Amino acid sequence: MAAITTSIPETIGDVRNWKLDEAREEARRLKTLVDKGTDPRELEREQAEAKARAKAATAAAEQDAESRKRYTLRSLCEAYSDLLESVDIRDRQICHYTYSLRNSFTTNEL
Secondary structure, three states: OOOOOOOOOOOOOOHHHOOHHHHHHHHHHHHHHHHOOOOHHHHHHHHHHHHHHHHHHHHHHHHHHHHHHHOOHHHHHHHHHHHHHHOOOOOHHHHHHHHHHHHOOOHHHO
């Protein structure tokens, strides 16, 4: 008994954009994939998904790098000093600590 095969038409694009030899070569490539048991449409989908994941990973890495630039030691110390000042603490030692934090870094160090 012969295996039942289902043919699903696949277009490779507009006929005006393909030279005959190139279209035949593409058809052979697609036939080779099908003969190996690979659905060319599924392969294209997987490649598009991989490309989208790579793009998302790149964007996430860039965003992470940008956020790391924002959090310098100086900006964190200034934020902490602002927090200490906003709490309305009258302790002289805390005030001195805040002053030291604000003035201990020169622009060249950070």
